[in-house]
Amino acid sequence: MKLRFFGSSLVSSYWNGAATYYRGLLKALAAHGVDVVFYEPDAYQRQQFRDIADPDWARVVVYPASAAGWQRALDEAARDADLLVKASGVGVFDRELEIAVPEAVRPGAISAWWDVDAPATLDAVAANPEDHLRAAVPRYDIVFTYGGGDPVVDAYMALGARACVPIYNAVDPETHHPVPARDEWRCDLGFLGNRLPDREARVEDFFLAAAAHLPERSFLLGGAGWEDKPMPANVRRLGHVGSVDHNAFFCSSVATLNVNRASMARYGFSPPTRIFEAAGAGACLITDRWDGIDQFLEPDREILVAESGAEVASLLAALDETRARAIGAAGRARVLAAHTYAHRARQVLDRLGVRSVGREAAE
Structure with a gap:
């Protein structure tokens, strides 16, 4: 499966609390044979405050934080994506991407809205009858969230989501583990x-x-x-x-x-x-x-x-x-x-009906 993912940043946690969620989940998906390309804008000095180099389990595409930049990136991503994801809180041109992604997927591919701050998103939508997500959410094939349980699922289904599946935060044991105190x-x-x-x-x-x-x-x-x-x-x-x-x-x-x-x-x-x-x-x-x-x-x-x-x-x-x-x-x-990201990745793949073909499938 080819996953093309638009998020705030994979390589920088600077003003980007979702970074470790992205890393843990996408790394675990890659271990199942998923081909991951992560698209992030050159914004908020995140490229100047990188925490990690480009990982070997994903290709990172940094696009200009401009109208032409996101459009070129989306055209490239949609060309071969089996799963095309727009995450919340990219930081620039969010509205434009959220509207465009469901229309950009090729025939047979899946579009997903991945909300990494669902409670705040749903509160904002509830407070604004003109919020663009009211029309956009029903056009996505599936909504994933990184939390919220039944209250978030119920709220998204009431917005017209075709399906809503919480994929909770977790731990990557290779990244977070005991070390000596400073x-x-x-x-x-x-x-x-x-x-x-x-x-x-x-x-x-x-x-x-x-x-x-x-x-x-x-x-x-x-x-x-x-x-x-x-x-x-x-x-x-x-x-x-x-x-x-x-x-x-x-x-x-x-x-x-x-x-x-x-x-x-x-x-x-x-x-x-x-x-x-x-x-x-x-x-x-x-x-x-x-x-x-x-x-x-x-x-x-x-x-x-x-x-x-x-x-x-x-x-x-x-x-x-x-x-x-x-x-x-x-x-x-x-x-x-x-609660490891290996558990969460298996949940995503099971929900999408995708069979593992990578390292995790062989273990």
Whole structure:
């Protein structure tokens, strides 16, 4: 199968939280014999902040961030695609691509809308009767999302989707695994996430308020956009942390915090990539509460769950390194057993009725 995929970036995680999702899933699909070409625009300085070189399991096409650029790229991609994908949040000419992709597929090929932020997308569509996706979604052969469970599936079916299948985030064990801690990053609680409008207030509550509750403890904040944000004195800022350093970030703290964006928490069943990446590294996870957590990790044994920043502080105050290591080990065992990108790739191929022909089929 020839997969041609339009996304934000495969080679850079700079202002691009979906990068590791793309990498893990497409790498796993390639192991099943899928021929992957990833199309990304030259935008937002992502090419200047690459985390990885072009991988050997995919061809990366960087096209100019212009009207002519995306049109030429789509013409090339559609020429031989068996599966032509437009992901949400490419960043430039999204509307134009989302309208054009279903019309561009050759006869017998499949078009897919792949929503990597379904809760936010669906909220935006619900608020705008003129949103172009109302007309575009029914023209795609299938909608994939990276989370959302039944609430997202029901909402997409109500928009006229022919089919909607959540393909959740997962872990690539070759990429996310335990590594030695970095002394300069040692802390009691780390949080890694860019500053985004529908996340900021929740970070204030679950991370910054927790730091204020525990002035004697150390907190480490990684991610872009936080430079001018007022912080308690016990919070250190790292700025952008490239994906090559994520394992060290997760392994240098007693615990790692996950904070879902507001829309993701409201819909539930939307574990972000950081959940599986941190668990794969063996980190002790503390997360804000959202519906569906226990579908992925068992509360109190594989992950700790908090209702507020005060509860984060309480959990952290009671957490010693022995228990933190035990929770991290249990979480890692769970994701390796049930939540790898190999599992997710098989789900995609089964849904499309595609037989494996690559390395995974032979094992």
